[in-house]
Amino acid sequence: MCTAISFETKDHYFGRNLDLDVSYTEMVTITPRNFHCYFRKAQDMMSHYALIGMAAVIDHYPLYYDATNEKGLSMAGLNFRGNAHFHREDPDKDNIAPFEFIPWILGQCETVEEAKMLLSKLNLVDIPFSEHLPIAPLHWMISDQQQSIVVKSVKEGLKVYDNPAGVLANNPEFGYHLFNLNQYLSVTASAPENRFSKQLDLKPYSLGMGGIGLPGDLSSTSRFVRAAFAKFNSASGSSEADSVGQFFHILKSVAQPKGLNALEDGKFEYTLYSSCCNMDKRIYYYTTYDNSQITAVDLHAEDLDSAQLVSYPLISSQQFRFVN
Numbered sequence: 001m002c003t004a005i006s007f008e009t010k011d012h013y014f015g016r017n018l019d020l021d022v023s024y025t026e027m028v029t030i031t032p033r034n035f036h037c038y039f040r041k042a043q044d045m046m047s048h049y050a051l052i053g054m055a056a057v058i059d060h061y062p063l064y065y066d067a068t069n070e071k072g073l074s075m076a077g078l079n080f081r082g083n084a085h086f087h088r089e090d091p092d093k094d095n096i097a098p099f100e101f102i103p104w105i106l107g108q109c110e111t112v113e114e115a116k117m118l119l120s121k122l123n124l125v126d127i128p129f130s131e132h133l134p135i136a137p138l139h140w141m142i143s144d145q146q147q148s149i150v151v152k153s154v155k156e157g158l159k160v161y162d163n164p165a166g167v168l169a170n171n172p173e174f175g176y177h178l179f180n181l182n183q184y185l186s187v188t189a190s191a192p193e194n195r196f197s198k199q200l201d202l203k204p205y206s207l208g209m210g211g212i213g214l215p216g217d218l219s220s221t222s223r224f225v226r227a228a229f230a231k232f233n234s235a236s237g238s239s240e241a242d243s244v245g246q247f248f249h250i251l252k253s254v255a256q257p258k259g260l261n262a263l264e265d266g267k268f269e270y271t272l273y274s275s276c277c278n279m280d281k282r283i284y285y286y287t288t289y290d291n292s293q294i295t296a297v298d299l300h301a302e303d304l305d306s307a308q309l310v311s312y313p314l315i316s317s318q319q320f321r322f323v324n
């Protein structure tokens with residue numbers, strides 16, 4: 001499972017939890033403007049916007065899980081198992097493989113509106129990266145500083161939805177998650193009032209009781225609700241430290257501790273990493289399951305006119321700060 005959110009204080013932030021049982025040795029990867037970006041069925045891009053995000057780099061190709069470009073436009077791929085469907089080549093459209101989708105959009109677009117224009121002539125084509133890396137059944141959230149959308153490719157074709165919640169999880173399809181929020185409309189961050197019966201003397205005996213009814217489990221639908229509740233009720237200071245800290249706290253409310261989500265073969269799905277990118281400053285922050293210290297990589301500290309990918313391996317061992 002995964003959860004992605006967009007979030008706003010003084011600046012705008014975009015990030016996600018990546019929940020999985022194995023790592024593909026992903027690294028924080030910068031694609032500078034002149035990196036030769038190769039597309040199987042479309043024109044190569046010799047120059048494009050620079051990108052920063054989490055990617056597995058294989059055969060010199062950045063396979064992005066999530067990324068932000070130098071204009072702030074951001075995108076994350078999350079599992080959409082059993083529902084994602086990719087198509088045969090269509091001569092009337094731009095044919096882009098799912099693993100090329102993030103560089104295709106973020107390389108060329110500054111805003112969600114611009115992305116929508118590219119999406120109107122896009123066909124996500126069923127080409128795997130390689131024999132060893134089959135097509136990942138993903139759907140995507142795309143956000144700029146103003147709005148978010150969700151893009152899915154299903155049997156009927158490519159679908160684009162406005163995403164007023166600025167949250168994405170996994171199955172079922174996005175419309176269900178959005179409607180499902182109605183179920184929780186009485187949940188509140190404040191003390192609840194007795195609407196049960198005036199004839200009974202009912203009152204809160206603990207703080208936090210307004211949240212009773214929020215689902216506590218790790219299912220996709222429950223994570224969507226909890227992430228939305230945390231995000232929309234979140235009180236954050238406007239400094240970078242406050243905002244980034246708060247962002248990770250929101251993601252933690254839907255993170256998966258090891259062991260609580262068991263797979264068949266004795267493995268567990270857990271939160272491998274959490275990311276938070278400042279869309280205005282293009283700084284990519286992350287924590288990993290084993291290292292809760294926040295590590296940061298600044299897009300603008302690199303030579304963005306270069307043609308070489310730059311990757312920073314994840315710092316994934318715990319950093320204890322001893323004080324004696």
Ligand SMILES: C[C@H](CCC(=O)NCCS(=O)(=O)O)[C@H]1CC[C@H]2[C@@H]3CC[C@@H]4C[C@H](O)CC[C@]4(C)[C@H]3C[C@H](O)[C@]12C
Pocket residue numbers: 001002018019020024056063064065077078079080081098099128129133134135136137138170171220
């Ligand atoms: C598994 C992850 C989603 C996490 C998630 O949602 N977990 C759900 C569990 S549940 O299904 O909801 O129970 C997704 C998110 C991005 C993906 C990579 C994208 C690039 C590349 C594309 C290639 O085609 C295949 C290899 C490749 C490296 C991909 C591997 C994997 O697929 C990644 C990591």
